[in-house]
Amino acid sequence: MNLTPHGRISTMESIPTSLIKSLNDLGLSNYDARVYAALVLYDNAEAKEIIDFLSISKPSVYEALDHLADMGLAVKRISKPARYSAISPEMAINLLMDKHRDAGEQALAALITLEKKKVRTDKEDALWTIYGDANIEYKIRDLFGKAKRQISCMIGERYLKFIEKVKIRDVSLKLIVISDDEALQGKLLALFPGKNADVHVISPAQFSVPPPFAPPEFVEITKLMNFENTLELIIDDEELLMIPPFISSSVSVLNTRNKGAILQTKMFSQLNWNRFIDGGEMPFPPPPAPKKKRS
Template sequence: MMTITPALVKALKVLGLSEYQAKVYAALVLLDQAQAKEVIELLGISKPSVYESLDSLDDLGLAVRISAKPAVFQAISPEIAVKILMDTHTRAGTSALTELQALQQQTFSGRRSGRLWAMYGKENLDYKIDEMLREAKESVFAVISDRYLDLFKQIAGRGLQVWLVVISEDPEIEEELHTLFCGDHEEVLVTSPMVLMIPLTTDPDLAEMTDEFRFSNQLDLIVDDAEALSVPPIETDLLTGLDSQNRTVVLLAKNRNMMIWQMLQQMVKEELSTGDDRDESMSPLSD
C-alpha cells in the first residue's frame, strides 16, 4: 500500500489544512471510504484528533459522510478538493490585502512620501516594477539593463511619455525596440556598459572600482514624476533596490537620468556630425 508522504502533507498544509486534516484527508483518498477506526489504524494518531478532523473536513466540503451508523466517510475527488482550497486561499489573500492596505494607509498617511523603502530579491523587485508600470498614467523615465526589458514592453503603445535608456550588448535589440517603441512620445536609446563607464573612469576613486560595477543590474525608474525605484549597478548576491515617493528623491533620480540621456544624445550628435560610421555601442531609436 502506498504511504502518505511528508511532501503531500506539507503541500496540503500550505493550502490551509492542519497537519491532522491533511493526513486524514489523504487517508480517505487512499482508502476510498473508511470508518474512523480504519483511519486511526492507518495513521496511528489519536481517536479525538481523527474524529475532529473528519468533522472539519466534512464542514469544509472535502469529505462527505456516506453512512451514519457506523459513520463512514469518503473524500471528494482530489481535483475538486484542491480547487476548493485554492479558491479559499485566493479569497483570503484578497481580503488580507485589502485589510493590510487599509492599515498601511492609516499608519503612513501623510508620512509615506518621506520614506525610503528597501526592497530585496529579484522576485520582489520585478513585482514592484510591474506594478509601477501597470499604474503609470503619464510618463515613464528609465535607465535599465536589458534584463528588465520584458517588464517594460507593456508600456509600449499606451500613449505614455516614454524616455528609455536600455543598456545592452545584444546587437539585435535595437531592431526589436525600434519596432516596439514607435509612438510619437516614445524615445529610446540603446547603449553599452562600455559607454556608461566612460565618465566613471575620469574619477580616480571610481576607476579603481570598475571591476565591481555590474550594469546588468542597473535600474533607475521614475513613473509620473511621483515615484522612483533604483537598483545600483553593483555586484551583489541579493538584488537590492530603493523605492520612494519623496518629491526630492524623485526629482534627484530624474535629474540623474536626464544627465545620462543628454550625455548619450550629445555623443550621438557628435558622432553623426563627424560623418563617421555609427558606433554600434550606442544607437538612438528616435528622430
C-alpha cells in the same frame, strides 16, 4: 505499501509529506490534510480506523472529519458506527481552488480599496533597501504596472527580462537600455509600441566616455563600475527605484518616495538623456578657472 495481516495499510509512508504540504497550501490544516488523504486510501472507513492508521487523537480526527464534511470534501454515511468516504481527488482540488480563487478576488477588491485610502507617513521619505532577485523583479514589475502618468527608466539589459511581460497603461515612457546588442532596439519597440514610448539602446562603452568637465578621476571611477548593473526607475515623479552601477557580487536596490532623491536622480537622468539621445552638451557652463593668487 505495507499491510497488516487483515489487509489494512499500516504505515504513513503511503502518504507523502509533500502531499500534506500541498494540501496545507490549499487551505487544509495538517489534521484535515492527513485525514482526507487517509480517506482517499480507504474506500470508506470508520473514525476508529482513521485514528488507528494515523495515530492521532480521537478528538482531532472527529474534528477533521466534521470539517471535511462541512467543506464538501468528505461524505458521512448514516450507519452505526458512522462511516466516511472522500470525494474524488479531482473534485476536491477543484473545490479548494475555487474557494481560493473566490477568496483572492474578494481580498484583492478590499485591498485596492484600502490602497486608495493609504495613510502617508514621514517614513515614506526614508531610503529602503531591497535584496534578492525575486524581490527586485517584483518591485520593478509593480512600479511599471502601477504608473499612471509617466515612466522614466535607464536599465541594464540584465533586468530587461523583468519587464518583458509587464502590462503598462498608456503612459509616457522614456526608456534607455544599456546593452551591446544593436538588434535589441527593434525588440523593445515591439514590446512597447505606441507614440508615448521613446526607447533607445546605449552601449556600455558610451558611458565610459568622459562627459564635458569630468573630473580627472573619471577614468579611474569607470574602472570600478559595471554599467550593466544600472537601474534608475522613476514613476509619476513619486517613487524611485535605483541600483548604482557598481561592481558587486550581489545586487541591492534603493527604493524611496523622498522628493529630494527623486528630483536629483531625475536631473542626472535628464543630463544623460540630453547627452546620449539628443546629442547635446551638458546644459551648464564650465566652472570658472580658479583665480591665481598674487605673490
